Amino acid sequence: MQEEEHHSLGEVHSFAERWRLSESNREHGARALEVSPPDPQLISKFQSLSQAASTLVILVGAFVLLGGILGIANMNTMRPGLAQLKAQTAVCFILAGISLRLLRKEASGRLERGVAQACALLVALLGLLTLVDKLFGWELGIDQWVLRPNVAGSAAHGPSRMALMIALNFFLLGCALLVLDVETRGGYRASQFLTMLAGLASWSVILDSTLNPALSYLYLALPTALLFGVLCTGVLLVRPDRGLVAILASQSLGGMTARRLLPAAFGISVILAWLRWEGERAGLYDREHSVVLSAAVHLALLAGLIWWNARSLDRADAERRRAESVLRAAHHELEARVTERTADLAQANESLRMEITERKRAEEAASYLAAIVQSSEDAIIGKTLDGIIVSWNPGAERIYGYTAAEAIGRPISSLVPPEHEHELPEILGRVQRGERVDNFHTTRVKKNGEVLHISLTISPVRDAEGTIIGASAIARDITESTRAEQALQQANAVLTGWLHELEKRTRETTVLNEMGHLLQTCVSAEEAYAVIARSAQQLFPSDAGALCVLNASQNLVEAVAIWGQSLVGERVFAPEECWALRRGQVHAVEDPAPGLVCRHLGALRGLSYLCVPMMGQGEALGVLHVQSGGSSGEGQNRLTDAQQRLAVTAAGHIALALANLRLRETLRMQSIRDPLTGLFNRRYMEESLARELRRAARNQRRLGAIMLDLDRFKRFNDTFGHEAGDTLLRELGEFLRSRTRGEDIACRYGGEEFVVILPEASMEVTQQRAERLREEFKHLNVQHRGRSLGPVTLSVGVAVFPEHGSTAEEILRAADHALYQAKAEGRDRVALGAAAGKL
Numbered sequence: 001m002q003e004e005e006h007h008s009l010g011e012v013h014s015f016a017e018r019w020r021l022s023e024s025n026r027e028h029g030a031r032a033l034e035v036s037p038p039d040p041q042l043i044s045k046f047q048s049l050s051q052a053a054s055t056l057v058i059l060v061g062a063f064v065l066l067g068g069i070l071g072i073a074n075m076n077t078m079r080p081g082l083a084q085l086k087a088q089t090a091v092c093f094i095l096a097g098i099s100l101r102l103l104r105k106e107a108s109g110r111l112e113r114g115v116a117q118a119c120a121l122l123v124a125l126l127g128l129l130t131l132v133d134k135l136f137g138w139e140l141g142i143d144q145w146v147l148r149p150n151v152a153g154s155a156a157h158g159p160s161r162m163a164l165m166i167a168l169n170f171f172l173l174g175c176a177l178l179v180l181d182v183e184t185r186g187g188y189r190a191s192q193f194l195t196m197l198a199g200l201a202s203w204s205v206i207l208d209s210t211l212n213p214a215l216s217y218l219y220l221a222l223p224t225a226l227l228f229g230v231l232c233t234g235v236l237l238v239r240p241d242r243g244l245v246a247i248l249a250s251q252s253l254g255g256m257t258a259r260r261l262l263p264a265a266f267g268i269s270v271i272l273a274w275l276r277w278e279g280e281r282a283g284l285y286d287r288e289h290s291v292v293l294s295a296a297v298h299l300a301l302l303a304g305l306i307w308w309n310a311r312s313l314d315r316a317d318a319e320r321r322r323a324e325s326v327l328r329a330a331h332h333e334l335e336a337r338v339t340e341r342t343a344d345l346a347q348a349n350e351s352l353r354m355e356i357t358e359r360k361r362a363e364e365a366a367s368y369l370a371a372i373v374q375s376s377e378d379a380i381i382g383k384t385l386d387g388i389i390v391s392w393n394p395g396a397e398r399i400y401g402y403t404a405a406e407a408i409g410r411p412i413s414s415l416v417p418p419e420h421e422h423e424l425p426e427i428l429g430r431v432q433r434g435e436r437v438d439n440f441h442t443t444r445v446k447k448n449g450e451v452l453h454i455s456l457t458i459s460p461v462r463d464a465e466g467t468i469i470g471a472s473a474i475a476r477d478i479t480e481s482t483r484a485e486q487a488l489q490q491a492n493a494v495l496t497g498w499l500h501e502l503e504k505r506t507r508e509t510t511v512l513n514e515m516g517h518l519l520q521t522c523v524s525a526e527e528a529y530a531v532i533a534r535s536a537q538q539l540f541p542s543d544a545g546a547l548c549v550l551n552a553s554q555n556l557v558e559a560v561a562i563w564g565q566s567l568v569g570e571r572v573f574a575p576e577e578c579w580a581l582r583r584g585q586v587h588a589v590e591d592p593a594p595g596l597v598c599r600h601l602g603a604l605r606g607l608s609y610l611c612v613p614m615m616g617q618g619e620a621l622g623v624l625h626v627q628s629g630g631s632s633g634e635g636q637n638r639l640t641d642a643q644q645r646l647a648v649t650a651a652g653h654i655a656l657a658l659a660n661l662r663l664r665e666t667l668r669m670q671s672i673r674d675p676l677t678g679l680f681n682r683r684y685m686e687e688s689l690a691r692e693l694r695r696a697a698r699n700q701r702r703l704g705a706i707m708l709d710l711d712r713f714k715r716f717n718d719t720f721g722h723e724a725g726d727t728l729l730r731e732l733g734e735f736l737r738s739r740t741r742g743e744d745i746a747c748r749y750g751g752e753e754f755v756v757i758l759p760e761a762s763m764e765v766t767q768q769r770a771e772r773l774r775e776e777f778k779h780l781n782v783q784h785r786g787r788s789l790g791p792v793t794l795s796v797g798v799a800v801f802p803e804h805g806s807t808a809e810e811i812l813r814a815a816d817h818a819l820y821q822a823k824a825e826g827r828d829r830v831a832l833g834a835a836a837g838k839l
């Protein structure tokens with residue numbers, strides 16, 4: 001009976017809870033009708049369209065600008081006969097597209113937002129200055145400020161300056177981008193109104209071009225109008241959940257209607273205008289009939305769109321009314337069921353109260369038979385099913401310290417420590433089910449507060465009819481044996497910890513040795529950094545860190561190897577921002593709050609870290625940085641002493657390996673580089689030339705060789721001194737390095753002679769490169785101790801594989817003969833080598 005009443009009570013509560021949830025859902029639905037949220041998928045699509053528009057504008061602007069630079073007129077218009085886009089207009093489109101792309105998110109970074117605002121401001125200023133120039137007749141030379149006249153375009157295809165409507169549109173769009181995120185109190189955005197104004201002119205030109213394609217040059221060229229239309233669309237859709245455009249992304253009927261009708265309205269206008277023009281040109285009807293026919297078709301299509309949309313809205317409204325009717329019926333049914341269940345709940349509560357009263361009377365009238373052995377050394381306790389002590393033997397007095405008078409009538413929970421109170425309901429539950437609890441080890445509290453370890457055996461007590469009326473508990477004191485067992489477990493735990501620590505140290509030593517062997521075999525710094533990152537991840541698996549190395553100028557420290565997922569700090573910083581590099585000692589911080597935190601870590605919270613400086617051959621190489629694994633709480637995630645010692649040891653191995661690697665690299669560079677000019681030496685050039693010749697022969701490609709010689713270098717040394725001559729040679733080396741490709745090989749052949757190897761270069765390309773080198777070096781101003789050394793010229797000899805030879809010796813001999821020929825012909829010139837077999 002009691003279980004049935006409890007079940008009925010649970011059903012009533014569950015029903016009431018469902019009713020409250022339905023009421024909450026209905027209120028939420030009413031609020032949704034008042035404010036319709038935007039559709040996230042539509043917002044994402046609109047923003048993607050905005051990004052595509054900015055990309056298209058940038059690409060077309062760059063394409064037009066390239067056409068202006070190269071002088072290709074067809075790259076500046078959409079089809080022959082239309083007006084060209086001017087280069088300054090293309091520049092404004094590129095700037096506007098960049099600004100729109102960088103402003104794609106309201107939470108853009110400070111740098112991105114600054115660049116975007118600067119581009120938008122430049123577009124607005126160029127448009128405003130052009131408007132002032134044209135309206136007042138001033139000659140400010142705006143177009144010449146943007147690009148040189150020969151790049152800006154040719155007057156043969158239209159005015160050389162930006163048109164008035166173009167300038168106005170750029171001014172409006174620049175201002176719209178500047179105030180893109182400015183919102184009025186009414187929720188309107190000025191940027192959208194400015195963009196719509198700019199779009200009107202573009203749309204009118206598109207319609208004019210569609211109505212009369214014969215127009216070849218308008219106040220706003222068709223390509224420019226189309227680009228303005230794309231750009232205006234991108235600006236409007238970059239914030240589709242704000243202002244007037246928000247209706248397009250809403251989930252309401254208005255948003256659905258706008259998305260259906262607006263594209264159709266614009267598309268129908270263009271298509272009908274084009275069909276009207278084509279019909280007139282084909283002679284199907286004259287202009288008066290075309291106007292009537294166009295109006296009739298417009299009216300028919302408009303009526304069809306309105307009818308189709310009205311039918312869709314009527315269908316949606318009918319569905320809404322049907323859903324509201326079903327909801328009202330469900331609400332009435334729910335109220336009736338709540339009323340019925342409330343009455344059942346009242347009846348169940350009354351029945352439960354009567355049953356509880358009867359149970360209390362039965363418990364008060366019940367008697368217990370004490371059959372506990374008084375002579376037992378163990379504590380034998382009788383208790384009710386509610387946990388009240390009803391019998392207490394002398395053994396219990398000896399173990400717990402309470403007399404029988406003190407214990408009987410008290411709850412058994414008074415003997416249970418707080419951390420074990422959860423055991424009582426489970427034990428009593430098992431006893432009520434008739435189960436026996438054997439050798440249950442737990443703790444109890446004596447009268448004096450001492451905690452005992454006991455072993456409990458609990459059995460149910462039954463009356464004559466077999467009904468469980470209580471429980472008997474036999475408790476044995478096992479405190480001493482428990483303490484001995486705990487001491488043994490602690491000793492085993494200590495030994496296990498030592499064993500794990502020893503195994504950990506062995507693994508760390510193995511990883512360090514393996515890292516040292518791998519670093520010895522590395523041939524480049526990149527390989528070494530990869531080995532260090534992998535080994536550091538194994539040495540510090542739960543921590544984050546980085547290997548930071550000083551650059552060649554000793555003014556920046558860069559993180560070249562990083563491990564861990566939560567590294568905090570800068571990847572590139574100055575040496576003075578690290579306390580370890582400044583002091584030349586290990587810098588450890590246990591608590592960032594009062595500690596001296598390195599500036600390259602920024603705002604460090606709840607983490608400890610260690611910076612170990614790496615020294616090699618008497619100079620600083622960098623720093624090994626290790627952080628604790630996370631920031632979950634105070635006093636946690638601290639680097640242990642063992643981890644700090646491991647980091648210092650690893651830093652020593654890494655520093656020694658990096659120093660050796662740098663020494664090997666220095667020796668290698670000295671073996672292939674000329675110490676004065678920094679170019680490759682003759683031996684490296686000859687080996688590389690032989691290799692490139694074999695590759696060129698295998699791939700059937702050409703290879704060019706240029707041999708250069710400083711004219712009258714001996715007289716130059718006699719005039720200015722050998723120190724000035726060394727300066728001139730260094731300047732020539734730097735000149736060749738800055739004007740050769742990455743795959744070219746520039747070397748000092750000997751004395752004042754230099755050789756440049758050009759893989760995959762034809763004879764014409766090699767001659768052009770030689771002429772350019774000769775001409776540019778002649779205008780180079782070489783300074784020595786504040787004194788100009790005057791113009792210096794070059795004599796150049798050119799040889800090409802396979803025309804002038806098939807081996808390195810033949811190519812160099814042909815280039816050398818051509819060089820002497822250039823000198824014999826008067827110097828400061830380029831001479832071509834003789835064909836193979838004619839030397």
